[in-house]
Amino acid sequence: MQYMMMIYNADDVTPAPGTKDYDAMMAEFGEFTEEVASKGIMKGGTELQDVATATTVRVRGGKTETTDGPFAETKEILGGFYLLECADLDEAIAYAARIPVAKFGSIEVRPIAPHEME
Numbered sequence: 001m002q003y004m005m006m007i008y009n010a011d012d013v014t015p016a017p018g019t020k021d022y023d024a025m026m027a028e029f030g031e032f033t034e035e036v037a038s039k040g041i042m043k044g045g046t047e048l049q050d051v052a053t054a055t056t057v058r059v060r061g062g063k064t065e066t067t068d069g070p071f072a073e074t075k076e077i078l079g080g081f082y083l084l085e086c087a088d089l090d091e092a093i094a095y096a097a098r099i100p101v102a103k104f105g106s107i108e109v110r111p112i113a114p115h116e117m118e
Helices: 020-038 089-096
Strands: 002-009 042-047 055-060 063-068 077-085 106-111
Touching (some): 020 077, 089 106
């Protein structure tokens, strides 16, 4: 089963770019990504651009409305995701716990709803 692992963190607890802590975190991300890719369980994933680049789209009364910024104002923001093929939720949780941001942010693990492609 495929599981989406959404990576949330708050800017005030994330290591700042250019610091040793940031470099160490990015090295951990590289090692994790390399491992899941080499095992063939990584089906997708990427880092997202800063939340300031977000646009929220809604359709109301047949009219498209856009708002600059994320859907909700929260302290933790979605910074990226992994899509992994795991045997079960326990395996997915074990991988999620190894994503570096889990140490100071949170990883939401959600199974992908199975749909037949026509």
